[in-house]
Amino acid sequence: MNILIAMDSLKGSLSSIEANKAIEKGLLQANPNFMIETVPVADGGEGTVEALVQATHGQFVEAVVTGPLGKPVTAKYGILGGLETAVIEVAEACGLPILSREELNPKLTTTYGVGELILDALQKGCRDFIIGLGGSATNDAGVGMLQALGYQFFDQEGESIGFGGGELKRITRMDSSKIPDQVKEVTFRVACDVNNPLYGTNGAAYIYGPQKGATPEMVDELDEGLRHFANVIIEQTGIDLQSITGAGAAGGLGATFAGLLKGQLQSGVQLILDVTKLEERLSAVDLVITGEGKLDGQTSMGKAPAGIAQLAQKGNIPVIALAGDVTDGNPSLYDSGITAYFTIVSGPVSLDVAMAPDVTRENLRRTAEQIGRVWGVASK
The missing domain is CATH 3.40.50.10350 (Glycerate kinase; domain 1)
Incomplete structure (x- = not known):
């Protein structure tokens, strides 16, 4: 039996x-x-790294990265058995549990640490990434992650923007000329089980902002920032982030992974079942x-x-x-x-x-x- x-x-x-x-x-x-x-x-959220590492006889890796408010945090990710695929839960670097209730502020929190985890895995030879979205304390549309990967964002005066969702409305130009070649070689499979657009009443700020510490006034400002960012991107690249189903996941990380990093948004459960070869x-x-x-x-x-x-x-x-x-x-x-x-x-x-x-x-x-x-x- x-x-x-x-x-x-x-x-x-x-x-x-x-x-x-x-x-x-x-x-x-x-x-x-x-x-x-x-x-x-797992379903792509908490427990995804542990499940996939164990199922593929992989290994856990720890790295000190920039936390959601700029302070160093120790984050764990996995490298699967074949040693070519890294699995990362974004909450390890920018998750709600990292902050106290009083510290929650999506105008300030950044996804920079997620980019640093990707870079760490790149240095270890990984070129295929599985990303678990969910539980983020951020609403920066993944701009912080992009900054860590080599993207630059400038305001009207030509100054680099800072961290957090509150900075998005300052962006007038994105420069991707200094992205390392390794980053361009990466493929991303992203566990995403929401269909929210990037901005609007059903977007990242309005639906998920309050649980990340946003006041009603802050939600309006964050939504305006997401809309502004999307407009800059479509004008500069022709990529319509708002049209991507699931763009609003994890404070807009869904938009960045799918739109700018060419990642594939997938059902979290289906992605995990495929990797573990459960059907076989x-x-x-x-x-x-x-x-x-x-x-x-x-x-x-x-x-x-x-x-x-x-x-x-x-x-x-x-x-x-x-x-x-x-x-x-x-x-x-x-x-x-x-x-x-x-x-x-x-x-x-x-x-x-x-x-x-x-x-x-x-x-x-x-x-x-x-x-x-x-x-x-x-x-x-």
Whole structure:
């Protein structure tokens, strides 16, 4: 009996790898003869580096880079098993968790450190990059990242602009003549699961600015800056950043990666499943176990368990999904290819208790053991 375990992280509780291990332990307690393979997965956000490094037997790298407010921060990224592909979560260099609530200010925060991570990986021989967007504290349209990569931005007086979303409205000219040749050779695959435009009422500033510390007045100013930046770019290069689906992701990083760095914006889940070669791994599998912290009607809309279930469905492989909380909705969880789903919480407890790592680990182990016992009987 071959079982593949591919859990997404249970955010705030266990990583994908930890969840997989707990389930594997429970299954083997039910039947030590089960043949089990575990594959860490993510959706392009938090946990993407860890999942892909582990899945490809790669390595972690640490680098000191410029943080969102200009202070040095230590950021971690991964180099995958082939030693040619780097995977970077932008939040490592410019993420919300780096700053206190009082420090949040998207007029000042910069993506410069993301560019420095790219340069560090370039120096180590990487030419292919997987970028996880999400969790950024910035709204600078990726201009800070571009500055680190060698792009220059000037105001009306010919002076270089500073850092942050508040500087975008000063830009009158971009100079890309000093970009290193190595940067021009790079390919980017970008995990992006939002479709927001760069500016406007559904753009980066209005939708995501407030959670990054922007006041209503600041949101208006940031949006004007994004609009101004897009106008400069289309006048100078002919590239229409506003027309790019997902341009508003991560404070406009989506626009810069897709428009100026020629990156490919992809579904985060699909990108991770492609890199981990999950479909190939399913060829000899009898059962798949997947899941995440919460399963609901939104699971079918680009979440990891749904992506895994859809691949398994091609081979008529049953899929069991586990979660701390389950609410079937519209569309139904069954529509995504999930055969059956279970909540791992055994009784009434507070959310804090339910999400405690040791409690979650034991709940996953116990539930997996029961699934293994039933599966063992049913498959005889």
